[in-house]
Amino acid sequence: MTEHFGNRFPQFYITTPQPCPYLPGRYEKKVFTHLLGDNAVSLNNVLTQSGFRRSQNIAYRPACDGCSACVSVRILVDDFEPNRNLRRVLARNADLTGVEMPARATQAQFSLLRSYLDARHAEGGMADMTALDYVTMIEDTTVMTSVMEYRQAGASDGTAPLIAAALTDTLEDGLSMVYSFFDTDEDERSLGTYMVLDHIRRAKLRGLPYVYLGYWVADCRKMAYKMRFRPLEALGMDGWERVPV
Template identity: 80%
Template sequence: MTDQFSNRFPQFYITAPQPCPYLPGRYEKKVFTHLLGENAIALNDTLSQAGFRRSQNIAYRPACDGCSACVSVRIIVDEFKPNRSFRRVLAQNEDLHGERKPAKATQEQFSLLRSYLDTRHPEGGMADMTALDYVSMIEDTTVQTSLIEYRQQGENAEQTGPLVATALTDRLHDGLSMVYSFFMPDADHRSLGSYMVLDHIERARAEGLPYVYLGYWVADCRKMSYKMRFQPLEALGMDCWQRMPV
């Protein structure tokens, strides 16, 4: 009876305070649980609805003392229409093709990630990531997840260029959740981060999924500001998801 109860009602834990990665001078705490057992997929779906994010076999969300700056946001797929700026991004990347792959790490992916981290986030929390850490990030999962690799197309289907960008993506019952993405750091003209979000919107639309989950948005964090461009958005409030004002 105890084991059955534990499988249905997971145990939650809270981390010790750590420096906040988004707001200088603040500290963060997270509440988390393990995504294990036969109910892992359903649990990930339920917790994603409640504002949790996934990292390997752990689902977590902020639980900071006196702070609620992290807001879960998701794009409303059916109502999204690319503006002129986004249409330009799509045109700049017409030569790219995204292919869904099983969640298996490769050396090519890790090399691209290292280049991305060393250039864009040299002092971030993932700066010291090793190849083994990357394998764990990609392959330690009990939920429906996959990689989407973006490459430049050749003259025919058999000709493809080097890896340009990669997204680790979970499939939820009501949408696609972008867990983590990285790209060539010296291709600013492509706006690859925005392009991958646009591509996920179209993938969700093709699968009849209503949302693309973008994780957390923090109003006072500049590196989070890009998420507000993908309107319309819903944000998770105290009781439910609500449309955000433009």
């Protein structure tokens, strides 16, 4: 990092312990820094490659006492081939079109997010998110980010409802899926899986080698889907290494 930032090395801080959102009965701490100033883009690149995640203008990673359950994972884009189940997901969503939009919050996005949170994460940390909170989440950024919007293609009047969306950072070596949400009434589409597949396609078209999926926790059921997108690399003590099949 010193090669990137010279004497302006970022200041890091650590949070107080909070209940772990992934493993019941445990507590988490995070180390974090601010993504500000002229070096925000390059800092976001370096920190993401080092296992950090972004939330607005903060980059963070777990720093829990006696626990290393959260493992950063990324998809190897050039080696990825969808299996039969994933090809079925692509086929079920062949009527969708995705458009990369500027990082600007819209009412349609917030309405979709609110219904998603109410249906899937009513007890989560974002359950009380307001419209203003959402504007901050999307627009309070100093890095290269955008919103991928997904709608049914071919609507003659151009008013097809928003069915899924993903806040996505563009890095020097890949795409980082910061947060995604979708219409939970469309369960048969497996929209969360589809958005990952679409990000793999987009990364490949851009010549980017990775799609960053954030953290995987072996004992957390809601994280299990990330193991479907092999080959994966996981960040460990010896750097990024391929996850055994």
